[in-house]
Amino acid sequence: MKFFTALFALASATSVMAAAAPTIDQSLVQLVSRDEIEALEARQIQCFGCQNDLEAESVDAHCSTPWTNRTVIESPTSTIKQPTASHFKQAWWKEASVYQIYPSSFKDSNGDGIGDIPGVIEKLDYFKQLGVDIVWLCPIYRWPQIDMGYDVADYCDIDPQYGTMADVEKIIDGLHARGLKFLMDLVVNHTSDQHEWFQQSRSSRDNPYRDWYIWRKPRYDENGERQPPNNWGSYFRGSAWEYDSDTDEYYLHIFAKEQPDLNWEHPPVRDAVHKIIRFWLDKGVDGFRMDVINFISKANGLPDAQVTIPSAQYQYGHEHYACGPRLHEYLGDIGKILREYNAFSVGEMPAVEDPKEVIKSVGESRGEVNMMFHFEIVDMDHGDEGKFSPREWAMKDLKSIVNKWQTFMYQNQGWNALYLENHDQARTISRYTSNRPGHRVVAAKMFSTFLCFQSGTVFVYQGQELGMANMPNDWEMAEYRDLETLNHWEELKRLAGSDEALLEIARREYRLKSRDHARTPVQWDSTPNAGFTTGTPWIRVNDDYQTWNAAAQMTTPGSVFNYWQSALALRKELKDVVVYGDFQLLDAENEDIFAYIRSNGKQQVFIVCNFRDRQITWEIPTTVDLGSVKVLLKNYPVLDLTQGMLDLRPFESFVCLL
Structure with missing residues (x-):
């Protein structure tokens, strides 16, 4: 298993968006109001890392809980008004759907x-x-x-x-x-390395387009060997730096070496x-x-990236x-x-x-x-x-x-x-x-x-x-065309050798x-x-x-x-509540059913989805009033909502107006 972990650590370091940076704490739902983004430190908040009230600017000094593992909420004494459906400014692109x-x-x-x-x-x-x-x-x-x-x-x-x-x-x-x-x-x-800007940029150090891209001199290790300017890895394999022998400098490419990064500082x-x-x-x-x-x-x-994959030569530099x-x-x-x-x-x-x-x-x-x-x-x-x-x-x-x-x-x-x-x-x-x-x-x-x-x-x-x-599971690797997949596969074969079990795990993931x-x-x-x-x-x-x-x-x-x-037509018809209304998750602990309510103070829309390939018996929360329910959309021909207990068929879903 250790070999498996190290193997995927090396190979996955070449994968596009493979190991994204740590995400926001998943229970964080409100941090700042629109008008106070820059003034958070002036408000009272509560740190759920240690359950104490404190000033925002003292959170990091006060609590050793990592920031991404804390929940930050408004203090009960906050005077910030809770938003209503009308707080959203309407816009054509908010009400639209995109193909x-x-x-x-x-x-x-x-x-x-x-x-x-x-x-x-x-x-x-x-x-x-x-x-x-x-x-x-x-x-x-x-x-x-x-x-x-x-x-x-x-x-x-x-x-x-x-x-x-x-x-x-x-x-x-x-x-x-x-x-x-x-x-x-x-x-x-x-851009592409074939763009005229880059062709000019790489032609000489004193070309007017040189600073349009990010060029740096090599580093040299203790053995005098030339090394990239830092330890950043490319999403598409290896270092994020490519050496140009004609000018004796490296250029940065977060993605493929044929995709040099523009220098937005210029x-x-x-x-x-x-x-x-x-x-x-x-x-x-x-x-x-x-x-x-x-x-x-x-x-x-x-600067060098934080080392998050010790077995890999190059690291993600997201930070x-x-x-x-x-x-x-x-x-x-x-x-x-x-x-x-x-x-x-x-x-x-x-x-x-x-x-x-x-x-x-x-x-x-x-x-x-x-x-x-x-x-x-x-x-x-x-x-x-x-x-x-x-x-x-x-x-x-x-x-x-x-x-x-x-x-x-x-x-x-x-x-x-x-x-x-x-x-x-x-x-x-x-x-x-x-x-x-x-x-x-x-x-x-x-x-x-x-x-x-x-x-x-x-x-x-x-x-x-x-x-x-x-694509069907029986298609061979020869059918794949994607640079991300093929680079990963070639690197994995090099590292795994004849270990067919590991190669099959990779094929399953592909x-x-x-x-x-x-x-x-x-x-x-x-x-x-x-x-x-x-x-x-x-x-x-x-x-x-x-x-x-x-x-x-x-x-x-x-x-x-x-x-x-x-579904798209119904979304337009109910835009006041579906586009601009608020969101309430129901039965958060249920491992099978995803249900939620959209509301705007005048209307409520009730949405239920069974994510399982089997029948699931689900008790509708008592907070949902089915007294005057109207079914708007369903993916099975017949739906009975007369009882508080539902037997939801495989992947059943419906939308109701309450």
């Missing part, structure tokens, strides 16, 4: 096996029929094909395999004509990014999803670049530009551990980003040694995470970005529940119920509305969590290659496409697609 497109796998129009922009244009009416409000397109900029578009070589040009600028303009016009909005990916923590870099943002907003783009945006500010001096010293200055500048255009932003913000940092970024009064993607739910099944080490997810963790963020954002006027799937996450039904034939439909509908009635902006990933599943599961082509119909392409697809189409496809579901009442339509 995410991974272009390479969405729809191929020319038979080259790769999805493209004309393929998206073919499906504009599909988005309208589903009932979403915003279409988010993952990177389509010119790129050298290292990390699926997240290695940008030109921010103002379209990669030829996807189409042309004229095609993008057609998408924007077509969506706007249908009353829909367009969201683009903005990848500005790093004013011309910020000016260039601002021009890029305006370029796309002027074309009609309605907002941006900003990739790893909290990594753009690095700590002064770039030195996640939410760095000038992050809020940089985000504030971007926020000002977006407000000029009534555009919105969602920040991908991994490794955020301080709730004060979260609310500084997404608090309504901050003017930085409108919402953020956190990773706590999708990291629930990551083991101690990283993403591809085993761990069973637990209902208590799910409840704690959801309750924390729903309540914290509501009380502090932040906003949630609600998601379970995206281009980096495996399919929900395969990962967390069951995609067996008898369960797949109801499980997919249950997850729709679970997600759509929380407070926040809902994000639906392509194929999620169809109940698409992971079957659950590999990013490739989200990247198999969308299953449009039962024709060859699921109607995705007339050529050879860049990644294999899932074997189940003949029965699980959009054409079959769009014409079938009771399908997963039909259920998502209903």
